[in-house]
Amino acid sequence: MSQIHFVGAGQMAEAIIRAALSRKAVSARDITLADIDPERITRLRERYQLSSTHSEIDALAAADYIVIGVRPQDDIDGVARHIGQYASPQATIISIIAGVTLERLATLFGATRPIVRMIPNTLTDTGYGYSGVVFNQQVEAEPLMPFLESFGKVMLLEERLIDAFTGFAVAGINYVYYFIESLADAGVLSGLSRPQATKVVWENLVGGVEMLKISDKHPRQLMDINNSPAGVGINGLYELNNSDFAAGLQRSVMTAVRRTTELSGH
Numbered sequence: 131m132s133q134i135h136f137v138g139a140g141q142m143a144e145a146i147i148r149a150a151l152s153r154k155a156v157s158a159r160d161i162t163l164a165d166i167d168p169e170r171i172t173r174l175r176e177r178y179q180l181s182s183t184h185s186e187i188d189a190l191a192a193a194d195y196i197v198i199g200v201r202p203q204d205d206i207d208g209v210a211r212h213i214g215q216y217a218s219p220q221a222t223i224i225s226i227i228a229g230v231t232l233e234r235l236a237t238l239f240g241a242t243r244p245i246v247r248m249i250p251n252t253l254t255d256t257g258y259g260y261s262g263v264v265f266n267q268q269v270e271a272e273p274l275m276p277f278l279e280s281f282g283k284v285m286l287l288e289e290r291l292i293d294a295f296t297g298f299a300v301a302g303i304n305y306v307y308y309f310i311e312s313l314a315d316a317g318v319l320s321g322l323s324r325p326q327a328t329k330v331v332w333e334n335l336v337g338g339v340e341m342l343k344i345s346d347k348h349p350r351q352l353m354d355i356n357n358s359p360a361g362v363g364i365n366g367l368y369e370l371n372n373s374d375f376a377a378g379l380q381r382s383v384m385t386a387v388r389r390t391t392e393l394s395g396h
């Protein structure tokens with residue numbers, strides 16, 4: 131099996147490791163870690179029983195895939211210099227850094243090296259949620275797919291769409307959590323208990339998605355069925371239309387997309 135080395139063992143690296151191990155796409159002895167904080171390495175090695183005995187430099191030299199899990203604001207140039215010094219020229223770089231383009235990654239890691247730019251979703255443990263992925267020309271995709279698909283569904287994209295995908299799709303689960311919280315509060319405001327309100331919101335959310343799938347209807351058509359003339363639902367929707375709901379949501383996504391592009395440092 132391939133050796134996978136993580137540089138930056140933070141939240142996202144851990145989420146990827148947990149999912150990849152639980153789906154048996156990698157084995158615990160083939161995962162190695164590097165991080166500024168040695169305690170974090172020890173903690174993750176213990177938590178996931180990562181049993182490689184390689185030193186950091188030997189791990190880098192042995193790696194087939196190197197996942198770059200540091201933040202856009204971190205010393206990516208320093209990380210790249212260190213990798214360039216010790217890694218095999220054939221090792222594939224998998225960058226999960228928001229905003230950092232293939233062009234910049236090629237400048238940092240070498241234009242002849244296989245490079246994947248991907249933006250994973252934090253829904254790694256669920257089997258739901260898309261990662262946005264783009265390969266440079268050197269990447270041989272087939273052997274890599276079982277690993278990439280172990281922590282999210284893969285959506286192959288043109289690179290020009292990756293920042294939009296980051297702000298809309300990956301940051302997008304925020305809106306679902308926030309919507310659930312806000313709607314459950316509305317249930318409590320109406321007099322239901324917190325557990326009752328939460329159950330209803332979860333069921334409506336999953337049921338709504340299921341209805342869309344099985345009916346093949348547009349959400350507006352299903353809303354029409356749900357609202358009798360001068361009834362309860364249409365009165366509620368009228369009030370929502372007096373708020374900034376749709377435009378506020380859309381502005382929020384556009385701001386997240388802009389922030390992704392800003393983070394590229396260009």
Ligand SMILES: NC(=O)C1=CN([C@@H]2O[C@H](COP(=O)(O)OP(=O)(O)OC[C@H]3O[C@@H](n4cnc5c(N)ncnc54)[C@H](OP(=O)(O)O)[C@@H]3O)[C@@H](O)[C@H]2O)C=CC1
Pocket residue numbers: 137138139140141142143164165166167170199200201202204205208209226227228249250251252300
């Ligand atoms: N969280 C998310 O939803 C998603 C995040 N991403 C991307 O994943 C990346 C990581 O995000 P996330 O896991 O949330 O961030 P974290 O801050 O949890 O993880 C980053 C880790 O890298 C360490 N680090 C910083 N600089 C270096 C260095 N030079 N060498 C080695 N390790 C270093 C940090 O240590 P310390 O904290 O001590 O500096 C930290 O442990 C980001 O680039 C982000 O854009 C992509 C998709 C989704």
Ligand SMILES: O=C(O)[C@@H]1CCC=N1
Pocket residue numbers: 228296297300301
């Ligand atoms: O907020 C972040 O920086 C990461 C990237 C997209 C979602 N979460």
